[in-house]
Amino acid sequence: MIQRIYNKDIGEKVGQEISVAGFVHTLRVQSKIIFLILRDITGVIQTVVEAGSSAFETAKGLSHESVVRIIGAVKESKQAPGGVEIGVKSIEVLSVADPELPIPVIVKGNDEETEAPTRLDYRWIDLRKPEKAKIFQVWTEFEKGWRKYWDENNFIQLYPPALMSTPSETGSQVFEVNYFDKKAYLAQSPQFYKQMGIASGMEKVFMVSPVFRAEESFTTRHLTEFTGWDFEMAYVESHHDVMDAEEGMIIEGFKAILAKFPDLEAELPSQPFPRITMKEAKEILAQMRVPSPEKYDLSPEEERAISEYVKKERGHDFVFIHEYHKSKSAFYHMRLEEGSDYSRRADLLYRGVEVTTLAQREHRVDILIKQAEEKGMALEPLKNYINFFRYGCPPHGGAGIGPGRFIMKILDLPNVREATYLPRDVKRLNP
Secondary structure, eight states: OOOOOOGGGGGGGTTOEEEEEEEEEEEEEOSSEEEEEEEETTEEEEEEEETTSTTHHHHHTOOTTOEEEEEEEEEEOTTSGGGEEEEEEEEEEEEOOOSSOSSOSSOOTTOOOOOHHHHHHTHHHHTTSHHHHHHHHHHHHHHHHHHHHHHHTTOEEOOOOSEESSOSSSSSOOOEEEETTEEEEEOSOSHHHHHHHHHTTOOEEEEEEEEEOOOOOOSSSOOSEEEEEEEEEESOSSHHHHHHHHHHHHHHHHHHHHHHOTTSSOOOOOSSOOEEEHHHHHHHHHHTTOOOSOSSSOOHHHHHHHHHHHHHHHOOSEEEEEOOBGGGSOTTBOBSSTTOSBBSEEEEEETTEEEEEEEEBOOOHHHHHHHHHHTTOOSGGGHHHHHTTTTOOOOEEEEEEOHHHHHHHHTTOSOGGGGSSSOBBTTBOOO
16 A cells, blocks of 8 residues: 555644645646645645755646645645645656546536536546545445444345346336346345345345336436345334334434534434324325325325425424325235225335335235235246245335435435436436
């Protein structure tokens, strides 16, 4: 490893000669002095190169975003960012950047940022901006919190396949691929396999895996591939047990973020989260005179409106909408009770966007088959899945989470693509 000090730690090194490395963030060349602002993942530091120094000509010829290693002495400077700067002794050029950048790293004054499609074409340059890198630092801390909960509550991590012999969800929104002499499908969710974990006796499992959706959607919250977080729990009495558990996971996630980024404009949510049935939600929305295109589901406009209502009336950024009609529930969702038209399904909304779908699953084989037939599904492709429950399986439930949507709303980003390292949508397969 190249020996160096991170920029954030330089204030502790006043009077010492140190080595730093990073990108040339800005360069101000004068006749007798050059100010070079160096950027690494922790921030920026001002370095000063004086005429007559062996490094002066090297610095003079540098281009923005070139990568350099600098050796010099740290000294206090009230005018410098952070109150310290480095008097440069030597510069080693590690990588030369082309002088003409395809997109700017620094957006000056009232200049508008480059449009998203172009920035995403050059995603690796776009991510050099400190505010963009912060997105994934926040995501990292958020996941640490969830993993803390999973670890402390005895969840086991499983690693599901992305290739499946049958679609994992109802509907046609699936990518079909050639698999030797047969067809295979990219997983729309690891649903079947996390349930298999419960049938295996593991009791509590979680997965972090890619999810593929062949949806021709051009919204700010849909992608054709995203990273999903999934968990499943045995011996639940209802979907409320799943909601209770997810609340704990979310709170640990927010605790981790706020510990690392205390200035972030995000509130630590309190338990319990508000829970409203779909019927109640529709009644509230009718009183608010919000149009309702579907009787048994919420439109994006309705999701935003009910979230605003909950924030105003209950002071909470989260709300569970539960007890969905069977027409909006998967065949494997357990009904409220025998003969009911409503299921033990819930969606979690955060600041107006759905971030989770959860449910108690149907683990009784005869009822599972009946509900699949009601949906008009062929049983033969489901044979292996149904077999998971033929030899004993505890009652269970779980959730599929869209962490990118969480991050989008936590950071108030305009689009889930901004919260995704390399987004994939209907028109994007690069870089």
